[in-house]
Amino acid sequence: MRSTSEFGRRLCIKGTAIRLRRALTTTVLLLLLLLTLPAVVEAQLDYTNNYGIWTYTPNNGNCTITGYSGPGGDVTIPGTINDMPVTSVGTNAFAGVSSLINVTIPNSVSSIRWGAFSQCFSLGTVTIGSGVTIIEPEVFDECTNLASVTIPNSVTSIGDDAFCSCTSITSVTIPNSVTSIGAWAFEICSSLTNLTIPKSVISIGEGAFSDCGSLTWITIDDLNLVYSTLDGVLFDKNQTTVIQCPGGKAGSYTIPGGVTNIGDSAFFGCISLGSVTIPDSVINIGKLAFFGCSSLTNITIPNGVIGIGEADFNGCSSLASVTIGSKVNSIGDAAFYGCGRLASVYFQGNSPNLGSLVFVYYYPDWSGTELWDPGTIYYLPGTTAWGRTFGGLPTRLWNAQVQPGSFAVRSNQFGFNITGTSNLVIVIEATTSLANPTWSSIQTNTLNGNPLYFTDPQWTNYPRRFYRVTWP
16 A cells, blocks of 8 residues: 555646646746846846836836836836836736736736736736737736736737636637637636637647636637637647547537547546547547546547557546557556546557556545555457556456356247456357358347346247357
8 A cells, every 4th residue: 555645756646747847847948048048137126106116127228027016906017117118027027916906017018928927816807908919828827816808919929827727717808819829828717618719829739728617618710720619629620639628518528530639638627528439530649638537437449549648537536447449559657547436447459558657546535544446457368468467457358258057048039148347348149050150140239247148039940059259
């Protein structure tokens, strides 16, 4: 038995995965900033007006706001300081300023830099001036009270995590000027119910609208040349790749035939989806594709898929049964981590390469003790490289057997019991001769864990008849 702390150190569960992703992003950005710093750093100066004290840096006749202290409330950023236009709100300039309620950004500002208003938890509304062209990464990250923001027609780019965890935003209008929406830009906007993507957008990053639990439908301009929607789900224009299923979609969803690719984080955080049908046309499933789909109970990976990505089903806590197609040759790290109800995993092919922590899961009882309830790996006869365990789970042969003592005539029909592994699809075939057999299919059934009683209504039409049970 492993301790909670050990798993905490080793596993990227949802919150940890997000923090790790942001930490890596932060490190990269800081390195870039260090690499691009000039040899001489401009002085930090102060400017005072009715709203408080502004820290700024002059640069070639313009200036950047780098910090603020004051009473907060309704604040308007100055358009000029000492006759210098304010052209930028700097990195982390207002980060964590809890006194801000409403902010107006003047038209002189052209860029809002990384993390400028992150974790301003009381910030309710933002008016962005018409000069802004770039909203950099994490600008409004975790502004949990932000309910209203107007993005002007001047903005061309919305950065990674720009509005991540803005849990009070209900509606976003993205103007026709925007061409790029970064990864995770509106992730965990849990109150977001209305979203329209204009024709101008040609780039949408991974998970841009993931884990938005109130969003049931994504709308996109029909004239968009890169993206499209079908039943409210975001696809590429040719509808061969699923890009984003809205987080509020509930019940069952069938991926359309012809789709070949399920994109990274495509169903991330779709907590109300009970089932997803994947068509045989799919050949690729990206990483984190079904991360946190906590209502998903079973899934079948079709035979065309060759790999299951990193953390694909991580946190699918209701997942009880998985059938994995015959061509899957690799399963990524933590693919089924946290699937505490996963009782059965059925492999139709040979043993694949396995990442770390793939099937590791645990759940606490009321005393706080971690209890293990390991599932079982099932494999078909004739497949190779299976040991007594796989990924820490016990293995069993996935087969069907006719029970010899069950042969009987019931209601004038001959029959017998068949037992075997749950979810195994079996075919009962018959022939009139074993010397030169010609087998014909009589019946197809799916075993459910209980004995299946097969009966043959045609048994009296033949002087003799032989039966066999086959499965894929």
